[in-house]
Amino acid sequence: MNATKLHDWHLAAGAKMAPFAGYDMPITFPLGAVEEHLVTRSSVGLFDIDHMGQVEVSGPGADAFVDRMVSARILDMKVWDARYSLLLNDRGTVIDDLFVYRLPSSWWIVVNASNRLEDVAWFGKHKPAGVTLVDHSDDTYMIAVQGPRAMELLDIAANAKISDYPRFTSGRAEVVGVPCLVGRTGYTGEDGVELFFPAADAVKVWTGLIAAGEKYGIVTKAIGLAARDSLRFEAGMPLHGHEISQDILPLEAGFKWACDFDKDFVGKAALLKAQEAGLTRKLVTVEVKGGVPREGYEVQDESGRTVGKVVAGMFCPTVKKFAANVLVDPAVSKIGTALRVIIRNKPVPAAVVKRPLYVPAYRR
Amino acid sequence: MTIDKNARYRSSHEWVRKDGNEMVVGISDHAQEALGDIVFVELPEVGKTIKQGETFGVIESVKAASDMYMPVGGKITAVNDGLSGDPAAVNREPYAGGWMIRFAPSDPKEWDGLMDPVAYEAECGKE
Numbered sequence: 082m083n084a085t086k087l088h089d090w091h092l093a094a095g096a097k098m099a100p101f102a103g104y105d106m107p108i109t110f111p112l113g114a115v116e117e118h119l120v121t122r123s124s125v126g127l128f129d130i131d132h133m134g135q136v137e138v139s140g141p142g143a144d145a146f147v148d149r150m151v152s153a154r155i156l157d158m159k160v161w162d163a164r165y166s167l168l169l170n171d172r173g174t175v176i177d178d179l180f181v182y183r184l185p186s187s188w189w190i191v192v193n194a195s196n197r198l199e200d201v202a203w204f205g206k207h208k209p210a211g212v213t214l215v216d217h218s219d220d221t222y223m224i225a226v227q228g229p230r231a232m233e234l235l236d237i238a239a240n241a242k243i244s245d246y247p248r249f250t251s252g253r254a255e256v257v258g259v260p261c262l263v264g265r266t267g268y269t270g271e272d273g274v275e276l277f278f279p280a281a282d283a284v285k286v287w288t289g290l291i292a293a294g295e296k297y298g299i300v301t302k303a304i305g306l307a308a309r310d311s312l313r314f315e316a317g318m319p320l321h322g323h324e325i326s327q328d329i330l331p332l333e334a335g336f337k338w339a340c341d342f343d344k345d346f347v348g349k350a351a352l353l354k355a356q357e358a359g360l361t362r363k364l365v366t367v368e369v370k371g372g373v374p375r376e377g378y379e380v381q382d383e384s385g386r387t388v389g390k391v392v393a394g395m396f397c398p399t400v401k402k403f404a405a406n407v408l409v410d411p412a413v414s415k416i417g418t419a420l421r422v423i424i425r426n427k428p429v430p431a432a433v434v435k436r437p438l439y440v441p442a443y444r445r
Numbered sequence: 446m447t448i449d450k451n452a453r454y455r456s457s458h459e460w461v462r463k464d465g466n467e468m469v470v471g472i473s474d475h476a477q478e479a480l481g482d483i484v485f486v487e488l489p490e491v492g493k494t495i496k497q498g499e500t501f502g503v504i505e506s507v508k509a510a511s512d513m514y515m516p517v518g519g520k521i522t523a524v525n526d527g528l529s530g531d532p533a534a535v536n537r538e539p540y541a542g543g544w545m546i547r548f549a550p551s552d553p554k555e556w557d558g559l560m561d562p563v564a565y566e567a568e569c570g571k572e
Contacts, residue, residue: 396484
């Protein structure tokens with residue numbers, strides 16, 4: 082089991098820890114998952130996401146290589162832009178979802194911890210001579226600073242106008258004296274940044290941000306993975322292994338927007354074929370009245386016919402609703418459709434609702 | 446961890462307290478702490494008779510659903526309806542506002558077989 086450089090800090094703070102993607106990670110802090118979620122929506126949440134991986138691609142031919150490997154259009158990106166994309170296999174299903182940064186002389190690709198080795202192998206398999214692929218995951222630390230007051234905190238901690246960075250761009254800045262790559266990105270639906278810096282400085286950055294929050298009266302709290310999950314869920318962001326996976330096409334999960342059909346990319350042919358044949362499933366969000374819908378629960382239509390299974394479900398603290406993401410028969414995917422989720426052998430009324438439950442800050 | 450000295454306990458962490466001829470049930474402070482934030486509670490219908498050791502309801506935290514068991518068998522006379530709007534009361538005050546059910550015991554002697562506060566505290570220390 083791996084431990085992040087903040088492991089001791091988490092234990093001292095009283096976090097409940099559990100294994101995630103090979104790391105012993107904080108699931109909740111004593112504040113509790115619900116309050117952690119709410120404080121991220123009202124002020125600032127700090128997330129230790131060192132388990133995330135970072136891969137750098139450079140060299141002659143790197144542009145064409147990355148362009149062909151990822152589903153999104155990237156060649157129009159300016160230096161410092163950051164963009165969401167998918168990594169597909171030849172069947173068109175999702176190996177991973179990524180954030181791709183265009184740096185001055187390389188591509189910086191942020192990958193999920195649990196898929197890192199498979200991602201690196203997949204890139205490696207297609208990599209032409211002359212392109213260099215370096216996995217920086219072990220020497221790079223990653224912390225997310227998220228919330229409506231995150232940019233205010235960052236401007237103080239960096240003594241620079243990080244808040245001038247447009248959304249989905251990045252830059253280099255010293256945060257509490259540590260040189261960082263700063264991306265105005267995140268996974269909570271709030272404004273904020275993700276910081277990349279040398280792993281040795283993890284405690285310095287983390288405690289420095291907390292100290293700055295205290296000094297300037299900006300409530301800044303450590304947030305565990307439980308709240309990270311409910312924050313991303315409410316904001317309509319996918320978690321690999323749930324809304325997207327190697328068993329799910331991006332078209333089924335509503336990620337056609339992350340696929341650029343004007344270019345060639347790995348998996349495109351399979352997607353075109355699936356589109357022509359007609360999709361058999363569609364990802365919807367349902368609101369459930371009376372119980373917590375959880376992964377694996379069966380979903381039926383009003384006649385009792387099975388129409389899908391819950392891929393992720395939970396209590397959503399901001400909107401105060403129980404909701405689930407379900408891959409359903411497209412015939413029952415319209416907003417307002419009455420369904421039922423089988424909770425402990427009992428059908429509980431549910432209805433398809435508009436996604437996302439919480440509109441992310443960058444779309445407001 | 447706090448313990449209600451007037452209650453008796455099951456190893457599955459329900460407490461039961463005598464209140465006149467009736468008994469009141471909830472989950473212990475140790476249990477709410479281990480479960481984390483409670484987001485939903487499912488309770489039985491008033492009038493239902495449930496035997497000792499059988500499930501009377503379900504408590505759902507952020508991470509999981511757990512059954513709750515009757516410490517003593519009996520007929521349900523009241524349930525805590527307030528928990529539907531405020532399940533977090535179980536976290537805040539597990540022995541007071543976070544109570545679950547009230548019932549008329551079928552055999553009050555079943556109480557005698559439950560753990561007293563000292564035994565329960567020792568049991569929690571073993572976990």
